[in-house]
Amino acid sequence: MVAQNFRHALFCAFITLIISYPILGLNLEARGVSITLTGAETQTYVGIALAVVIVFLFQLFRPAIMETLGQVKAINPMINREPMPQEKRVKFERFALILIVLGAMFWPFIASRGAVDLATLVLIYIILGLGLNVVVGLAGLLDLGYVAFYAVGAYTFGLLFQYYGFSFWMSLPIGALLAATFGFVLGFPVLRLRGDYLAIVTLGFGEIIRILLNNLTDLTNGPDGIGGIPDPTLFGMEFGRRVKIEGNTSFHEVFNIPYDSAHKVIFLYLITLILAVFTLLVIRRLIRMPVGRSWEALREDEIAARSLGLSRTAVKLSAFTIGAFFAGFAGTIFASKQGFISPESFVFLESAIVLAIVVLGGMGSQLGVILAAIAVTILPELAREFSEYRMLVFGAAMVLMMVWRPQGLLPMTRVHINLKKQEAGVTDHA
Amino acid sequence: MLEVRDLSMRFGGLLAVDQVSLDVGEREIVSIIGPNGAGKTTVFNCISGFYRPSGGTITFKGRPIQGKPDYKISRMGMVRTFQHVRLFSRMTVVENLLVAQHRHLNTNLFAGLIKTPDYRKREEKSLERAAYWLERVGLMEMANRDAGNLAYGQQRRLEIARCMVTEPEVLMLDEPAAGLNPNETRELNELIVSLKEDYCVSVLLIEHDMSLVMGISDRINVINQGRPLACGTPEEIRTNDDVIKAYLGEE
Numbered sequence: 001m002v003a004q005n006f007r008h009a010l011f012c013a014f015i016t017l018i019i020s021y022p023i024l025g026l027n028l029e030a031r032g033v034s035i036t037l038t039g040a041e042t043q044t045y046v047g048i049a050l051a052v053v054i055v056f057l058f059q060l061f062r063p064a065i066m067e068t069l070g071q072v073k074a075i076n077p078m079i080n081r082e083p084m085p086q087e088k089r090v091k092f093e094r095f096a097l098i099l100i101v102l103g104a105m106f107w108p109f110i111a112s113r114g115a116v117d118l119a120t121l122v123l124i125y126i127i128l129g130l131g132l133n134v135v136v137g138l139a140g141l142l143d144l145g146y147v148a149f150y151a152v153g154a155y156t157f158g159l160l161f162q163y164y165g166f167s168f169w170m171s172l173p174i175g176a177l178l179a180a181t182f183g184f185v186l187g188f189p190v191l192r193l194r195g196d197y198l199a200i201v202t203l204g205f206g207e208i209i210r211i212l213l214n215n216l217t218d219l220t221n222g223p224d225g226i227g228g229i230p231d232p233t234l235f236g237m238e239f240g241r242r243v244k245i246e247g248n249t250s251f252h253e254v255f256n257i258p259y260d261s262a263h264k265v266i267f268l269y270l271i272t273l274i275l276a277v278f279t280l281l282v283i284r285r286l287i288r289m290p291v292g293r294s295w296e297a298l299r300e301d302e303i304a305a306r307s308l309g310l311s312r313t314a315v316k317l318s319a320f321t322i323g324a325f326f327a328g329f330a331g332t333i334f335a336s337k338q339g340f341i342s343p344e345s346f347v348f349l350e351s352a353i354v355l356a357i358v359v360l361g362g363m364g365s366q367l368g369v370i371l372a373a374i375a376v377t378i379l380p381e382l383a384r385e386f387s388e389y390r391m392l393v394f395g396a397a398m399v400l401m402m403v404w405r406p407q408g409l410l411p412m413t414r415v416h417i418n419l420k421k422q423e424a425g426v427t428d429h430a
Numbered sequence: 431m432l433e434v435r436d437l438s439m440r441f442g443g444l445l446a447v448d449q450v451s452l453d454v455g456e457r458e459i460v461s462i463i464g465p466n467g468a469g470k471t472t473v474f475n476c477i478s479g480f481y482r483p484s485g486g487t488i489t490f491k492g493r494p495i496q497g498k499p500d501y502k503i504s505r506m507g508m509v510r511t512f513q514h515v516r517l518f519s520r521m522t523v524v525e526n527l528l529v530a531q532h533r534h535l536n537t538n539l540f541a542g543l544i545k546t547p548d549y550r551k552r553e554e555k556s557l558e559r560a561a562y563w564l565e566r567v568g569l570m571e572m573a574n575r576d577a578g579n580l581a582y583g584q585q586r587r588l589e590i591a592r593c594m595v596t597e598p599e600v601l602m603l604d605e606p607a608a609g610l611n612p613n614e615t616r617e618l619n620e621l622i623v624s625l626k627e628d629y630c631v632s633v634l635l636i637e638h639d640m641s642l643v644m645g646i647s648d649r650i651n652v653i654n655q656g657r658p659l660a661c662g663t664p665e666e667i668r669t670n671d672d673v674i675k676a677y678l679g680e681e
Contacts (some may be wrong), residue, residue, distance in 0.1 A: 221620075274528050282543065289542035290535045293521070297529040300518035307478060307512075308530045308596060417524045419561040427457040 009059035014053045019414055020048050074116035089413045093367045094113020097280070100370060104273055108266040111249050115319040115423050116262075116269050120337055122377045123272040124330050127279045129369040131326030134283060136355065136361035137321035137412070138292065140299025141190075142199040143352055145206025148186075149179040149324040151346035155213060158226035158341050166230040168336050181322025182209075187317040194302075207353055212345040225342025229335050231264055274334050279326050284366060289346035296364075343362065356394075360401055362408025371409055431456050431632050432477070432508070432600055437672060439472050446472045448656045450484070452650075454600060454632045459622065461635045461643045463667075465677055470636045471513060473603055473653070477634075478510045479503040480654035489601070505533055509593040510602035513636075515585045519578025523569060523588060526577050527560035530592045534559075556595075563591040567621070583614045590621065599647035600632045601625060607639045622646055638676070643669065652677060 025048060031293075039045075058065065067335050106125075108116045128150060135143045154177035160166035166174075190201050213220050214376040220226065231239055237251040252259045286292045294315045304322075308310055334340050355377050361368030380394070432454040438581040439447040447469045454460045462470045479500035488496040495503050504510075518526050528535075534556055536542065536549040543613045564570045567587040572580060577588060584605060593601055603622070619642055625631045637643050643650065644664040652659040652667060654676045660667060667673055 155626065181516055285543050286539075288538045289539075291542070292538065293525055293529045293663075294532060296521055296525075297518045300520055303480070303515045304512070304516035304518065305529070306500045307480075307504055307510055309501050309509075309533050310529070311499075311501045412524070414522050414574070414576070415530075417522070418556065418575055419524065419557060419564070419570075 005060055005062070009056050009062075012059045013052045013056035016052050017048070019301065020051060024048060035427060040089040044296055046260060087416045090416055092363075093413050094413070096367055100367075101273075101277055101280075104206070108269050113265055115261050115286070116265050118378065118381060120265070120269045120272050120333075122374055123269070123276045124274050124376040125333055125373040126370050127272075127330040127333075127378050128354045129361065129373045130276075130283050130366060131323045131330070132244070132354050133358050133361075133364065133366070133369050134286070134295070134326075135319050135323035135360050137365070138287065138299065138371075139217065139295040141315065141316065141319060142195060143184075143202045143320075143323070144199045144348070145202035145204070145209075145356065146327060147346045147348070148206040149183055149327035150207035150331040150334070150350065151180040151209050151213060151326045151343070152182050152324075153354060154329030154335040154341045155220065155226075155331075157335040158229055158333045159220065161229055163227055166294065168230060172184050172329070172332045176325050177404050179331065180321045180325035183320040183322075183327075184317055186324075187320035190320075190355075191313055192314055199255025202273055203348070203351075206346075206348060210346050214344070220343075223344070225344075226342055227340040229339050229341065231339070232270060232336055232413070233302070234267065239267055268333075268337055272337075275329060275333065280370075283322075283326075289316055291315075356398060360398070360408060362411045364412035368408050368412075370428035431458075431491065432634070433487075433489040434473075434477065435474065435487045435489075436659075437476055437488065439476055439481060440484040440485050440670050446656050447476065447483075447653075450651075450653060450656075450658050451486075452651045452658075452661070454634050455648075457626050457630055457632060458648045459626055459633045459646050461637060461647040461650045463637065463640075463643055463677065464659070468653045469656040470653055471604060472656075474510060474602055474636060477503075478508065478602060490631060503573060504596070504598075507597070508598040508602065509596050509598045509600075511589045511593060511604055511606060513604045513608065515582070515589055517577040517580075517585055517588060517589070517592075520576060522574050523564065523580070524557075524560055524573045526588060526592050527563060527595050528556055530595050531556040531559065533596070559595050563595050564625045566594075567591045567645055583610055586610065586614075586618070587621075594625070594629070594631075598631060600634060600636045604634070605638065607637055609649060615639060616641070619646060 027038050027040055028035050029038050029243055030302075035317070039094050056127070107119055111119070128146070130141065135141050135146070153175040156178050157168070157171035160171050160174065186202070186205050190198050193201060214223055216222070233239075233248060234251065236248050237254055238248045239251050243250050251263060294310050295318075296303065297308075297310060298312065298315045302312065305315070334345070338345070353376060357372045358369060360376065361370070361372035379397075432452075434452045437447055437450045438445065443519070450469070450473055452460065452473075459521055461471060472481065475481045476496070477488055478504070479498055483495050483496070486496065487494055490503070490506060490508055492505075495506070516531060518665065521529070524572065534552060536546070536552050538549075541549045550673070561570070564573055567590065569580075569584060569588055569591065572584065577585065580588060586609075590601075590603070606622075607618055610618060622633055622635070623646055626633060635647070644667075647664055649662065650664055650667045651661045652670075652673050659676060660670045660673050662670070664671075668678070
């Protein structure tokens with residue numbers, strides 16, 4: 001037993017060494033035209049050696065360490081706590097959502113300009129997350145190309161502005177509806193597909209849209225993107241220092257207050273907040289409606305759903321279309337916020353991040369999606385110092401989540417439905 | 431009500447169902463029995479529209495339905511259960527029953543978003559119907575539990591209730607007694623008879639439990655290796671030499 005442990009520990013230490021030494025201990029340096037291999041500083045070597053020793057010792061005394069850790073777990077007061085009953089959780093979720101929305105309303109008046117700008121981005125991701133939640137979390141259709149609909153929304157605004165001078169408010173519904181149309185059209189070829197196959201097709205679709213945008217140079221200006229996209233206006237009032245579009249007035253002149261560049265950021269934030277709340281409420285209703293239940297039924301058991309008279313076509317297409325609609329929403333806001341869009345903003349990584357938000361949040365849970373969107377957007381900003389390791393930290397967080405909490409931060413709460421007869425029965429008992 | 435004539439189903443080179451005919455009249459309980467692999471479930475799948483039959487005709491309420499998509503057939507009033515229980519296991523028991531009433535509900539998106547009176551009325555009605563059937567199959571206490579957490583016998587009952595809330599005219603049960611204890615089987619027996627007597631439903635039944643089949647069937651069809659072997663009342667089947675040799679076994 002001891003000999004086996006020792007051998008195992010030695011092996012692990014060796015693996016640590018051969019992984020860490022080439023990565024950390026060897027550097028390629030460019031001197032003029034030639035590249036030379038140099039060793040790292042002494043402290044790096046000390047670090048590597050230390051790491052090897054730690055791994056060796058940990059593996060050698062692993063059974064003992066694990067036992068102690070097990071005892072620590074036993075004194076954890078949370079471990080024996082009963083999970084919250086369903087009714088309580090529904091109430092808790094509603095309470096938390098109201099609290100978040102209220103907090104978000106006051107945010108721009110207490111936070112700095114940069115923080116408000118970041119919060120706008122968070123809200124965009126919340127809209128995206130809530131929309132993808134319909135497709136992945138509820139209908140169970142793994143969509144890896146969700147960013148395509150986001151791009152459709154953004155480019156609709158960009159192009160309508162560039163060619164026809166459309167404003168934000170005119171483009172918002174058009175962008176969302178066009179994205180929904182794309183969702184509907186994509187829905188058709190993938191009706192029969194499930195799981196892995198569906199994921200691959202949607203992934204391909206996402207790439208097609210991006211590559212099209214990149215290559216339709218005449219129309220979309222290709223990789224150079226579209227610039228000068230206007231900000232939203234408030235009843236014809238602009239938030240810039242000078243009025244850009246004829247016929248508009250400027251906000252600070254109308255109200256006779258000194259110009260402040262923060263006004264624009266705050267206004268955009270508030271609009272995004274309103275749209276995010278709108279998204280939240282609409283999808284919240286949808287989930288409790290027949291269409292929402294049929295999405296879930298299809299996810300749970302497609303054959304049973306069909307045997308009860310649900311049309312697979314209608315259910316899947318509605319999920320795709322509604323999911324895409326909200327992505328179009330988010331895309332229009334994004335275009336307005338950035339003022340500039342190019343295909344580079346709509347790479348696969350964006351789809352992956354939104355998917356991560358849905359999975360981390362707990363498939364189907366709206367509160368979970370919101371919390372995950374906040375975490376996924378803000379954590380990388382907080383961890384700027386480790387910017388090189390950002391994706392590493394991100395990946396590790398995902399792996400740990402999947403190991404320890406595969407159901408996500410907050411698993412979906414089911415609506416508690418009171419039946420009249422049951423209520424009567426309960427009062428009888430009491 | 432339901433007429434099946436010369437139904438055939440071919441999978442590649444395998445003729446799984448060969449020239450099977452059967453009739454289900456109004457308020458009749460008709461059973462299909464036969465050894466494992468005889469093609470009983472394939473017949474079910476053809477009738478309910480999961481498979482497109484290779485030959486033969488299926489007529490339901492006077493209209494041909496062979497080759498129609500499954501969801502349309504179920505909307506016409508013929509629903510089925512499955513050999514292995516297929517519930518929406520991460521949804522609650524009530525939700526399972528609500529999903530099944532899809533076609534009775536107002537599925538207009540905008541009606542639901544603004545909760546029109548019609549939407550509310552239908553939603554309420556479907557809840558009442560769900561409550562009624564939960565009471566009927568004795569699952570009222572479980573209404574807000576996840577369907578996947580029910581005991582096996584309860585899941586079976588929920589599956590039947592889920593079919594009944596769609597208000598079908600023909601109910602197809604694929605081995606409803608499988609995995610039930612004798613007590614539960616007796617309850618199931620009573621339930622099926624009551625479906626016929628009190629709710630005017632015709633039942634097409636696949637079952638291996640002979641006491642159940644012989645007790646409640648008006649007629650029995652025996653299938654062996656995809657081919658019809660015999661058809662008749664329970665008494666005729668019990669004494670049929672071919673059936674005894676192929677399936678029931680000699681005493």
